[in-house]
Amino acid sequence: MKIAVCIKRVPDMDVRFKIASDGASLDETGVKFDINDFDAWAVEAALQLKEKAGQGEVVVVSLGSNAVQETIRKALSMGADRGIHLQADKIPFDGFAIASALAAELKDGGYDLILFGKLSPDSSNGVTGPMTAELLDMACVTAISQLDIADGKGTAKRELEGAQEIVEFSLPAVLTVDEGLNTARYPSLKGIMAAKKKPLESKPAQLGEPKVKVEKLELPPDRAAGKIVGEGAGAVPELIRLLQTEAKVL
Amino acid sequence: MANILAFAETRNGELRKVALETVTAARKLADATGGEVHALLVGAPGVAAKADQLAQYGADIVYVSEHDGFAQYNPEATAALAADRVKSGGYRAALFATSALGRDLAPRVAGKLAAGIVTDVTAVELTGDTLTVKHPINIGKVIATVTIAGTPAVVGLRPNTFTPVANAKAGRVENVSPSVDPAATRVRVKETLTGSTGKLDLAEAPVIVAGGRGLKAAENFKLVEDLADAFGNAAVGATRAVTDDGWRPHSDQIGQTGRLVSPELYVAVGISGAVQHLAGMRTSKTIVAINKDKEAPIFKVADYGIVGDVFEVVPALTAAVREARKGH
Ligand SMILES: Cc1cc2nc3c(=O)[nH]c(=O)nc-3n(C[C@H](O)[C@H](O)[C@H](O)COP(=O)(O)OP(=O)(O)OC[C@H]3O[C@@H](n4cnc5c(N)ncnc54)[C@H](O)[C@@H]3O)c2cc1C
Ligand SMILES: Nc1ncnc2c1ncn2[C@@H]1O[C@H](COP(=O)(O)O)[C@@H](O)[C@H]1O
Numbered sequence: 001m002k003i004a005v006c007i008k009r010v011p012d013m014d015v016r017f018k019i020a021s022d023g024a025s026l027d028e029t030g031v032k033f034d035i036n037d038f039d040a041w042a043v044e045a046a047l048q049l050k051e052k053a054g055q056g057e058v059v060v061v062s063l064g065s066n067a068v069q070e071t072i073r074k075a076l077s078m079g080a081d082r083g084i085h086l087q088a089d090k091i092p093f094d095g096f097a098i099a100s101a102l103a104a105e106l107k108d109g110g111y112d113l114i115l116f117g118k119l120s121p122d123s124s125n126g127v128t129g130p131m132t133a134e135l136l137d138m139a140c141v142t143a144i145s146q147l148d149i150a151d152g153k154g155t156a157k158r159e160l161e162g163a164q165e166i167v168e169f170s171l172p173a174v175l176t177v178d179e180g181l182n183t184a185r186y187p188s189l190k191g192i193m194a195a196k197k198k199p200l201e202s203k204p205a206q207l208g209e210p211k212v213k214v215e216k217l218e219l220p221p222d223r224a225a226g227k228i229v230g231e232g233a234g235a236v237p238e239l240i241r242l243l244q245t246e247a248k249v250l
Numbered sequence: 251m252a253n254i255l256a257f258a259e260t261r262n263g264e265l266r267k268v269a270l271e272t273v274t275a276a277r278k279l280a281d282a283t284g285g286e287v288h289a290l291l292v293g294a295p296g297v298a299a300k301a302d303q304l305a306q307y308g309a310d311i312v313y314v315s316e317h318d319g320f321a322q323y324n325p326e327a328t329a330a331l332a333a334d335r336v337k338s339g340g341y342r343a344a345l346f347a348t349s350a351l352g353r354d355l356a357p358r359v360a361g362k363l364a365a366g367i368v369t370d371v372t373a374v375e376l377t378g379d380t381l382t383v384k385h386p387i388n389i390g391k392v393i394a395t396v397t398i399a400g401t402p403a404v405v406g407l408r409p410n411t412f413t414p415v416a417n418a419k420a421g422r423v424e425n426v427s428p429s430v431d432p433a434a435t436r437v438r439v440k441e442t443l444t445g446s447t448g449k450l451d452l453a454e455a456p457v458i459v460a461g462g463r464g465l466k467a468a469e470n471f472k473l474v475e476d477l478a479d480a481f482g483n484a485a486v487g488a489t490r491a492v493t494d495d496g497w498r499p500h501s502d503q504i505g506q507t508g509r510l511v512s513p514e515l516y517v518a519v520g521i522s523g524a525v526q527h528l529a530g531m532r533t534s535k536t537i538v539a540i541n542k543d544k545e546a547p548i549f550k551v552a553d554y555g556i557v558g559d560v561f562e563v564v565p566a567l568t569a570a571v572r573e574a575r576k577g578h
Contacts, residue, residue: 093396
């Protein structure tokens with residue numbers, strides 16, 4: 001089983017973002033970065049599949065500046081076998097540009113599975129996995145929360161609004177990972193030491209022509225300060241009044 | 251003159267509300283340049299009966315593809331059909347809902363067409379040759395204004411954001427055959443497990459009552475369900491603390507790694523208001539919070555807060571809402 005996992009380095013979301021002077025990018029000073037959570041679950045899924053099969057290779061791929069090598073090392077310290085860094089000045093916003101570069105790299109890799117996260121919180125777009133699958137003309141199942149692979153076939157579960165889908169697919173396939181599939185392991189000290197010696201190849205990304213452009217970034221207006229209606233059940237009548245007359249939702 | 255394609259999402263042969271939202275948004279874009287709206291309706295035999303409703307909301311033409319292989323969502327055959335329709339129709343833009351289905355379908359279509367795509371947009375505008383969208387990024391903490399170059403543009407619309415507006419057009423039906431055999435695809439939906447039917451979904455409910463760890467135990471979620479029931483038009487949501495403990499399924503989770511919702515009214519019961527939870531609900535129109543800790547961050551985004559014990563406040567609120575809605 002040869003598995004590739006595409007991982008993205010993303011900013012920590014638990015901050016107040018600042019917009020850079022160009023008005024169309026973020027000021028990254030003081031922002032911390034780490035692997036996208038969905039991608040960590042994808043790495044975990046790949047490691048579990050390899051462990052279950054008793055053999056195989058897990059290759060992690062990340063596109064971006066040299067800083068993404070740190071993200072790749074993290075995946076290697078979790079247990080991935082080798083890393084590929086596709087160099088670009090920065091991570092483009094455009095999903096097609098990224099998908100093209102990933103597809104060019106993965107095309108002749110002979111992978112049985114290529115895993116993605118379902119979404120990256122910074123782009124909030126969720127398109128790179130299925131777009132890459134189309135460019136590679138591979139089977140694709142998105143946002144899976146359960147996975148079973150046997151005899152060259154897979155079964156996965158997807159969450160829909162108020163329902164679930166059971167999906168069957170043939171290998172090779174592209175899968176995008178949702179929350180709930182697993183819990184990602186922490187790198188062990190041994191893993192961190194071993195990762196330093198694992199191969200990490202770095203080469204220029206063959207980015208596709210960007211199709212979308214960020215013209216402007218803005219911070220959304222803060223919600224107007226609300227009010228504490230009162231304490232305990234005694235505040236309920238006043239709340240009902242406000243919902244009827246002020247908010248007009250009742 | 252720019253024609254717009256609207257993908258009309260269905261489940262179990264019924265149009266979903268997002269289908270009407272998509273047609274409505276398409277109508278507005280088309281009218282900006284005097285163009286037409288063409289809807290694409292895909293399903294099992296019989297689905298053509300829904301074309302009428304799409305016409306009511308502004309479809310000039312409804313392309314209908316009926317096939318037994320479309321009884322369940324068929325990702326590959328639907329994407330191939332939509333991409334072929336876009337190619338032959340020469341549309342300026344193809345609109346989808348950013349629903350579970352649309353999140354799967356739209357990027358496949360964009361990939362096939364090598365087109366630019368932005369999903370989960372809250373506004374879309376066509377001025378002259380430029381298609382501009384607003385797209386919340388960084389879990390909604392930043393709003394990006396994005397232009398999509400080239401034709402076609404693929405756009406995913408945030409559910410519950412584009413209110414359906416009736417605007418009747420001819421809605422002439424044109425039948426189209428699948429471009430690839432729906433029975434011979436590499437990916438197949440074996441079954442769709444629907445939860446208890448009749449329950450409103452989070453994406454469509456005007457009111458959401460969400461519970462957190464403050465409820466202490468799975469069985470106390472009854473309080474939340476009762477309150478939702480009192481509203482009559484409410485769905486139940488949860489925090490990750492709750493879904494992690496298995497009190498509720500993951501599909502009920504609201505937040506950064508769960509569902510994005512923006513109902514008219516969001517009632518947070520025993521929820522602290524962690525940034526990852528706020529990411530999924532901060533665009534709700536009115537937010538009510540009930541929490542015993544007056545310093546809880548949820549009160550910073552709540553329009554109305556009650557500081558108190560959920561076991562005391564929620565039953566009283568449920569009774570009062572029932573009373574207020576008497577006669578509905
Ligand atoms: C990568 C990542 C992704 C995440 N994604 C999500 C996500 O999508 N959605 C999500 O919700 N969370 C998410 N989280 C988790 C999030 O950080 C919080 O841990 C979670 O939202 C807390 O849930 P809670 O408010 O139910 O619990 P707590 O934070 O434990 O809050 C419980 C609240 O109940 C109150 N309370 C207790 N008893 C009572 C009582 N008797 N009456 C009234 N009030 C009471 C307390 O004062 C407290 O404020 C994510 C975390 C990470 C790291
Ligand atoms: N720069 C990148 N390098 C590697 N993988 C990426 C990159 N950007 C996005 N991805 C993958 O695509 C998924 C979805 O990202 P997005 O389409 O931005 O929401 C991520 O979870 C990653 O698996």
